[in-house]
Amino acid sequence: MGTTIMIVDDSRLARIVLSKAIATLQPEWTQVEAGSTDDALAIVDRQSVDVAVFDYNMPGRDGLSLAGELRERFPVMPLAIVTANVQDEVIAGARAVNATFVSKPINEETLRGFLSGAALRLRSAGK
Amino acid sequence: MGATILIVDDSKLARIVMGKAITALQPEWTRVEAGNADEALAIVDRQAVDVAVLDFNMPGLDGLALAAELRRRFPAMSIAVATANVQDEVVAGARAVNATFISKPVTEDGMRGFLSGAALRLRSAGQ
Amino acid sequence: MIELEGLERDALIELVNIGVSRAAVGLRKMVGEQVTLSVPSLDLMTRAAATKLIRERENMDLVAVSQDFEGVFSGRALLIFPLDSGQSLVRVVASDVIGDGEIDLIEEETLAETGNIVLNQCIGSMANMLQQRLTLSLPQIIRGNGQSLFEQSATADDGVVLFLYINFAIDVRDVRGYIAMLMDLPSLAVLKRLVNDFITRIVGPEVSGAA
Numbered sequence: 045m046g047t048t049i050m051i052v053d054d055s056r057l058a059r060i061v062l063s064k065a066i067a068t069l070q071p072e073w074t075q076v077e078a079g080s081t082d083d084a085l086a087i088v089d090r091q092s093v094d095v096a097v098f099d100y101n102m103p104g105r106d107g108l109s110l111a112g113e114l115r116e117r118f119p120v121m122p123l124a125i126v127t128a129n130v131q132d133e134v135i136a137g138a139r140a141v142n143a144t145f146v147s148k149p150i151n152e153e154t155l156r157g158f159l160s161g162a163a164l165r166l167r168s169a170g171k
Numbered sequence: 172m173g174a175t176i177l178i179v180d181d182s183k184l185a186r187i188v189m190g191k192a193i194t195a196l197q198p199e200w201t202r203v204e205a206g207n208a209d210e211a212l213a214i215v216d217r218q219a220v221d222v223a224v225l226d227f228n229m230p231g232l233d234g235l236a237l238a239a240e241l242r243r244r245f246p247a248m249s250i251a252v253a254t255a256n257v258q259d260e261v262v263a264g265a266r267a268v269n270a271t272f273i274s275k276p277v278t279e280d281g282m283r284g285f286l287s288g289a290a291l292r293l294r295s296a297g298q
Numbered sequence: 299m300i301e302l303e304g305l306e307r308d309a310l311i312e313l314v315n316i317g318v319s320r321a322a323v324g325l326r327k328m329v330g331e332q333v334t335l336s337v338p339s340l341d342l343m344t345r346a347a348a349t350k351l352i353r354e355r356e357n358m359d360l361v362a363v364s365q366d367f368e369g370v371f372s373g374r375a376l377l378i379f380p381l382d383s384g385q386s387l388v389r390v391v392a393s394d395v396i397g398d399g400e401i402d403l404i405e406e407e408t409l410a411e412t413g414n415i416v417l418n419q420c421i422g423s424m425a426n427m428l429q430q431r432l433t434l435s436l437p438q439i440i441r442g443n444g445q446s447l448f449e450q451s452a453t454a455d456d457g458v459v460l461f462l463y464i465n466f467a468i469d470v471r472d473v474r475g476y477i478a479m480l481m482d483l484p485s486l487a488v489l490k491r492l493v494n495d496f497i498t499r500i501v502g503p504e505v506s507g508a509a
Contacts (some may be wrong), residue, residue, distance in 0.1 A: 182410065184404055184411045229436075254418065255324060255415040255416070255422070256421045256422045256423040258422045258431060260431045261422070275414075276328045278327060
């Protein structure tokens with residue numbers, strides 16, 4: 045069965061950039077996009093998602109709060125939080141919910157580590 | 172003979188912060204301070220200076236221009252330019268006159284590499 | 299009138315977001331506490347409307363550090379605080395380097411240096427991403443009620459500017475303020491082209507052309 049990755053960012057441009065990098069690195073994966081935390085939670089309610097990448101600074105609930113919520117529901121889902129905000133508290137917040145921290149600006153290089161780690165974890169979980 | 176380090180910044184606060192970091196890392200060094208490039212040039216005219224840390228954004232001659240002038244007069248002096256202006260051209264400008272780039276806000280960690288490199292060079296030059 | 303299309307707006311907000319996030323990292327180092335940021339807002343409006351927008355949110359006097367930037371596009375960047383927040387920030391930044399009694403003496407220059415660091419990191423990161431060189435003036439301290447912050451010179455007309463702002467707060471220190479940027483319309487035309495180049499670089503011509 046294929047892998048589904050969810051991209052969550054309020055910026056359409058940021059979603060396009062993430063989507064392009066993911067398509068290059070993991071061309072087999074199916075992508076779904078959400079423009080807000082609420083959209084993202086609605087998506088995981090109605091379909092299965094294996095991996096999630098999301099922005100930190102979003103209107104409404106931020107990326108860390110989304111990560112906390114997803115982690116509670118999906119204990120083993122690989123999660124990445126994308127931001128240029130490398131303050132200790134933000135990094136510690138990501139670590140606390142076992143999410144990977146990916147720094148902006150996004151390119152294939154910065155995403156490679158997270159995506160290959162996620163692919164490995166999914167394979168070993170028998171996906 | 173002990174080493175003398177020159178701190179050049181138009182901000183008194185910045186000079187205090189740099190002075191504290193230098194004292195912590197190289198307590199033996201003598202510190203002299205200047206509030207602008209003219210004062211700095213007057214100081215090197217009348218006394219020996221081994222190491223210089225310069226602010227980039229100053230009234231009058233900026234830190235890169237001062238670094239170039241110091242480099243012209245003192246080919247072997249260890250020079251650093253401290254700035255929050257992370258533009259590629261500023262970083263390249265520092266490199267072009269063989270000065271180290273230190274990012275502001277200045278911290279002990281940020282200064283450590285430059286100061287220990289400078290200390291090493293002074294020792295090997297038989298200071 | 300120059301309009302920003304959907305993706306251009308997104309890209310500009312993203313540039314500001316990255317610039318301000320890096321600036322927050324610098325500010326965090328100076329205060330030792332987390333700096334929280336809002337999502338950036340971006341609008342085309344008159345200087346008077348921008349002034350009104352800030353004044354409606356703040357009824358007390360403001361203190362700001364202002365730096366003008368110049369290059370292929372130009373404008374003014376400001377770090378703005380309500381007066382009491384500015385004083386709290388100065389105490390936090392300067393308290394471990396000088397005694398309490400001396401803090402008032404260096405209030406202005408502590409604000410200027412803090413602004414210099416925050417605004418340089420912000421504008422510098424943006425300039426790098428746009429692959430442009432911008433020069434920044436020395437920091438100026440402006441006090442007053444909003445109006446004085448956005449006046450560029452006595453001769454400036456009240457044309458439309460691009461107004462960008464973001465709120466920040468250091469909750470445990472009771473500090474809050476804004477980072478704001480104003481850009482003139484002639485600059486905006488150039489900025490629009492640079493932003494499109496930036497979009498093309500990061501997403502490729504096929505996507506940006508379709509936007």
